[in-house]
Amino acid sequence: MTEQAYVSGPYVDAEQQRAAGLMGMYVFLGSEIMLFGGLFAAALVIRVLYPHEVVEASKxxxxxxxxxxxxxxLTSSLAVAVAVHAARQGQRRTVVMLFAIAAVLGVAFLAIKAFEYSREYADGVLPGFSDPARFTGNVEHLFMNLYLIATALHALHVTVGVALLSGVATFVGTERLLLPRRSIVVENTGLYWHLVDAIWVFLYPVLYLAR
Structure with missing residues (x-):
């Protein structure tokens, strides 16, 4: 059976259906970029106006x-990229294995982040639990609030990504999602995970390397 048999209306062929699926995902990812873009803009304004205070808070x-x-x-993103290529080749077991690895790495990321929050709580710098004497001014508290909001929001996206990776791996493994005919589902899941990865790649220098 060819891929053409899996084309649904109003699409005329598989390529048009795939392009429409990717376009919908790009629009969604664009809205996510705008969401985090506001946080990055706020971080830029604070850094420009109060460079010394931001450096001290970042430390x-x-x-x-x-x-x-x-x-x-980054390792999980590499696994997902290889899985997407494997999906296009119809390599079901490879997709399941690599998506499972990426999901486990996502869980590891969340566990490490939780440990980091616990250390910040112990240090008295976590917003809501901070030591009033820990910082010398309101800007440092503002920076830490921005840090918590940005990283917690990112952690939420990682959680969603782990659920997507696990779900798609399960469907592919049980052959409820046939490859390569429905590889667009794997591709869109990969695009979401790459966005989550890219956001962190920007968050890390903006927050941690501002010192």
Whole structure:
């Protein structure tokens, strides 16, 4: 049976259907970029107006924990990229294995992030639990609030990504999602995960390397 048999209306062929699927995903990813773009814009304004205070606040973050998490996400993104290529070739087992690896790495990222939050709580710098004497001014508190909002929002996206990776891996593994005919589902899941990865790649220098 050819891929043409799986084309649904109003599309005339598989390529048009695939292009429409990708376009819908690009529009969704664009809205996510605008969401985080506002946070990056706020970080830029604070850095320009109060460079010294931002540097001091950034020193409270655990740079090596953030670096480890960056490596974890980059590795998971590589696994997803290879899985997408395998999906186009109809390599079902490879897709399942690599998506499972990426999902496990996503969980590892969340666990490391939770540990980092616990360390910041112990250090008295986590917003809502911070030591009033820990920082010398309101800007430092503002920076840490921005840090918590941005990283917590990103962690939420990682959680959604892990659920998507696990779900797609399950459907592919049980052959409820046939490859390569429905490889667009794997591709769109990969695009979402790459966005999550890319956002962290920008968050890390903006927050951790501002010192």
């Amino acid at each position: 409270a973050l655990h740079i090596w924990i953030g670096a480890i998490n960056t490596a974890v996400l």
